[in-house]
Every structure is written in C-alpha cells, then in structure tokens.
Amino acid sequence: MQNFFEKLAPSYTFEIFPPKGNASTAGTYAVIDSLVSFNPDLISVTYGAGGSSRDNTVEITSGIQNKYNVCGVAHLTCVGTTRKELRDILERLKANNVRNILALRGDLKDESDLGEFHHASELIAFIKEEYGNDFDVFAACYPEKHPEAPSLEEDLRHLKEKCDLGVKGLISQLFFDNDIFCEWREKARAIGITQPIIAGVMPITSAAQISKVVELCGASVPTRVRRFVDAYGHHQGAVKEAGIAYATEQIIDLLARDVEGIHLYTMNQADTVRRIDAGIRSVLYTKRYAVRSNG
Ligand SMILES: Cc1cc2nc3c(=O)[nH]c(=O)nc-3n(C[C@H](O)[C@H](O)[C@H](O)COP(=O)(O)OP(=O)(O)OC[C@H]3O[C@@H](n4cnc5c(N)ncnc54)[C@H](O)[C@@H]3O)c2cc1C
Structure with missing residues (x-):
C-alpha cells in the first residue's frame, strides 16, 4: 500500500474540492x-x-490515484450517514485502488443530524473493524482547539483517542500563527501523540475569504495579517499578493521549525500554488536533504 509518510519528510500535500452536483469534472482535472x-x-x-x-x-x-499515479486521499464524513452508506463508499474507493482516507465527523447543523455516528473516532473504529489494514486512515486535528471543545486539553484527549485507534497521521486545521501551532504540537507530544502532524496552511486571497474562514474555524489572525487585509482589502489583487507572500513565509518558518509536513489548502487555485511553490521549493528540498542526511 502506498503511504506518503514512507517518502521523504517533510511531506508536501495539497487539498482540493471536487465539482458540485452534476458540474463537469473537466475544470477540476485541469x-x-x-x-x-x-x-x-x-x-x-x-x-x-x-x-x-x-x-x-x-x-x-480515483482519478488522482489511477490517472496521475499520485497518492489520492478521500475525505469521508460520518454524521448523518449509515453504516451501509459508508460501506458502499468504502467499497467503491477500495475497488478504485484508493487506500487512504481522512476520517472526519463532519460539521453538525444540529444534534438531530448525528445518526449512527457521533464522533470521528467511531468512523475510524468502523473502518478498522470492517477493513483491517485495507486503508491507511488519517484524522483531523485543531491547533486552536475544535470550536465545540470546552478546552484545548479535552480536545487533545479526544485526539489521542483517535490516534490510539491506529491513525497513520494527522492533518491540521488551518492556522496563521506558527507559535500557536508549535506550542500546541508540544502539548500533543506531551500526552503521547506520536503520529506525524501535517501543518495546514491556507493562503489568504481576499478580505471576504478571511472573514469567512475565521467565522468557520475560529483561527487567530495575527496583527500583521489584519493590517494588510485592512490596508489592501479594497483591492483583491493586492490582498492576494500579500496573502501569497504571507503563506510563503509561514511555510518557510514552519519548515525551519521541523514540521513533519505542509498541507496546502489550495482552494483549487493552481496559480496561487505555483507562486507559493516557487517561493518554498529550495527550502523544502534543503530540509528534505537534511532529514535524509540525519537518518
Ligand atoms: C484537515 C481537515 C479536513 C476537513 N475536511 C472536511 C471535508 O472534506 N468535509 C467536511 O464536511 N468537513 C471537513 N472538515 C471539517 C470537519 O468535519 C469538522 O471540523 C467537524 O466539526 C469535526 O470533525 P472531526 O473529524 O475533527 O471530529 P471529531 O474528532 O469527532 O471532533 C469533533 C468534536 O467532538 C469532540 N469529541 C471527539 N470525540 C469525543 C468524545 N468521545 N466525547 C466527547 N467529545 C468528543 C472533539 O473534541 C471536537 O470538539 C475538515 C477539517 C479538517 C481539519
């Protein structure tokens, strides 16, 4: 089975969204x-x-995995879903040679949404029980705690429960403040979480986007980011320019602080990724070389 953590660390991973409804897949494949x-x-x-x-x-x-021969990871949520529906999707993924799942609870509209599953840990346990090692399972983590969690410590305890079920790695919620991420990572390590933690970075591309993101996930926005959004917010091109520069510097700093991987929330904007990639590539490969040399 293909496991990206067996490749050179730090790993470099992207997230995309698929087309909505019956929309053509051509744009996504482009x-x-x-x-x-x-x-x-x-x-x-x-x-x-x-x-x-x-x-x-x-x-x-499936297309990523089979047409491009790149490791494809399918996100899968469990709220409001039955075991039968999940089995159906897992069977289709397996038949299509997709063996990596990011197992999530999904967002709740209200408690009646829950159905047969209440937490991502139950989905992870379900996949393990039904499929053994057919899938490598990954889970989400929250450097600023999940918005519903009463405290960071309680959220970490539940994260440890997911890890103890045998997840291969963690992908973090986006954050803009690297100090917050690194302090949280120390707390996670202190309670025995040993899985690789991939740091989630989302480039800011508009003033509206940052308001929405903060509302949804509650990420702290550093003064420096607020300042450039306030100063250039009326001009989307300028905010995007500043956002790309910020994300690039954020990644360079995270790599210097020995993160195990970078997960770029691409929002399907390949040109933004191209700009960031150009800015971080030599640092990423220098770091990979150093990791390999140190064994
Ligand atoms: C990298 C990443 C990718 C994502 N991709 C998607 C996607 O593709 N589609 C989508 O719909 N959503 C996605 N989400 C959002 C995610 O579904 C939500 O954040 C959701 O609210 C929580 O999912 P989870 O898997 O972290 O849940 P959980 O791990 O179940 O945690 C949710 C809350 O429940 C608490 N909790 C966990 N276990 C217990 C327990 N046993 N008892 C009491 N409380 C408990 C946790 O502390 C936390 O507050 C993604 C999030 C991230 C970080």
Missing part, C-alpha cells in the same frame, strides 16, 4: 494537471463540504 507538476506527496479531496457531491469525491480521488 487544476490537478497543474498541481501534479509540483510533485505533491498526496492530494486530498474534500467530501460533501460546501455542497460538493460525494460521488465526485470518489471519482476525483
């Missing part, structure tokens, strides 16, 4: 055509997020 030229270790595909079709997640992840 994005993937560009993204694969940056040699990511994997490309993950969101599931049901923002109204995207779940069938399209299966189709696009």
Whole structure:
C-alpha cells in the first residue's frame, strides 16, 4: 500500500474540492494537471463540504490515484450517514485502488443530524473493524482547539483517542500563527501523540475569504495579517499578493521549525500554488536533504 509518510519528510500535500452536483469534472482535472507538476506527496479531496457531491469525491480521488499515479486521499464524513452508506463508499474507493482516507465527523447543523455516528473516532473504529489494514486512515486535528471543545486539553484527549485507534497521521486545521501551532504540537507530544502532524496552511486571497474562514474555524489572525487585509482589502489583487507572500513565509518558518509536513489548502487555485511553490521549493528540498542526511 502506498503511504506518503514512507517518502521523504517533510511531506508536501495539497487539498482540493471536487465539482458540485452534476458540474463537469473537466475544470477540476485541469487544476490537478497543474498541481501534479509540483510533485505533491498526496492530494486530498474534500467530501460533501460546501455542497460538493460525494460521488465526485470518489471519482476525483480515483482519478488522482489511477490517472496521475499520485497518492489520492478521500475525505469521508460520518454524521448523518449509515453504516451501509459508508460501506458502499468504502467499497467503491477500495475497488478504485484508493487506500487512504481522512476520517472526519463532519460539521453538525444540529444534534438531530448525528445518526449512527457521533464522533470521528467511531468512523475510524468502523473502518478498522470492517477493513483491517485495507486503508491507511488519517484524522483531523485543531491547533486552536475544535470550536465545540470546552478546552484545548479535552480536545487533545479526544485526539489521542483517535490516534490510539491506529491513525497513520494527522492533518491540521488551518492556522496563521506558527507559535500557536508549535506550542500546541508540544502539548500533543506531551500526552503521547506520536503520529506525524501535517501543518495546514491556507493562503489568504481576499478580505471576504478571511472573514469567512475565521467565522468557520475560529483561527487567530495575527496583527500583521489584519493590517494588510485592512490596508489592501479594497483591492483583491493586492490582498492576494500579500496573502501569497504571507503563506510563503509561514511555510518557510514552519519548515525551519521541523514540521513533519505542509498541507496546502489550495482552494483549487493552481496559480496561487505555483507562486507559493516557487517561493518554498529550495527550502523544502534543503530540509528534505537534511532529514535524509540525519537518518
Ligand atoms: C484537515 C481537515 C479536513 C476537513 N475536511 C472536511 C471535508 O472534506 N468535509 C467536511 O464536511 N468537513 C471537513 N472538515 C471539517 C470537519 O468535519 C469538522 O471540523 C467537524 O466539526 C469535526 O470533525 P472531526 O473529524 O475533527 O471530529 P471529531 O474528532 O469527532 O471532533 C469533533 C468534536 O467532538 C469532540 N469529541 C471527539 N470525540 C469525543 C468524545 N468521545 N466525547 C466527547 N467529545 C468528543 C472533539 O473534541 C471536537 O470538539 C475538515 C477539517 C479538517 C481539519
């Protein structure tokens, strides 16, 4: 089975979303055509997020895996879903040679949404029980705690429960403040979480985007970011320019601080990825060389 953590650390991974509903997949494949030229270790595909079709997640992840020969990771959520529906999707993924799953709870609209599953840990346990080692399972983590968690410590305890079920690695919620991420990572290590933690970075491309992101996930926005959004917010091109520069510097600093991987939330903007990639490539490969030399 293909496991990206067996490749050189730090890993370099991308997230995309599939087309919504019956929309054509051509545009998404055009994005993937560009993204694969940056040699990511994997490309993950969101599931049901923002109204995207779940069938399209299966189709696009399979395409990444089989047409491009790049490791495809299918996001899978469990709220409001039955075991039978999950089995159906897992069977299709398996038949299409997709063996990597990011197992998630999914967002709740209200408690009645829950159905047969209450937490991502139950989905992870389900996949392990039904499929053994057929899939490598990854889980989400939250450097600023999940918005519903009463405390960071309680959220970390539940994260440890997911890790103890045998997840291969963790992908973090996006954050803009590297100090917050590194302090949280120390706390995670202190309670015995040993899995590689891939740091989630989202380039800011508009003032509206940052308001939405902060509302959804509660990420802290450093003064420096607020300042450039306030100063250039009326001009989208200028905010995007500043956002790309910020994300590039953020990644360079994270690599210097020995993160095990970078996960770029690409928002299907291949040109933004191209700009960031150009800015970080020599640092990424220098770091990979250093990791390899140190054994
Ligand atoms: C990298 C990443 C990718 C994502 N991709 C998608 C996607 O494709 N589609 C989508 O719809 N959403 C996606 N999401 C959003 C995700 O579904 C939400 O953040 C969701 O609210 C929580 O999912 P989880 O898997 O972290 O849940 P969980 O791990 O279940 O945690 C959710 C909350 O429950 C608490 N908790 C966990 N276990 C217990 C327990 N046993 N008892 C009490 N409390 C508990 C946790 O502390 C936390 O507060 C993604 C998030 C991330 C970080």
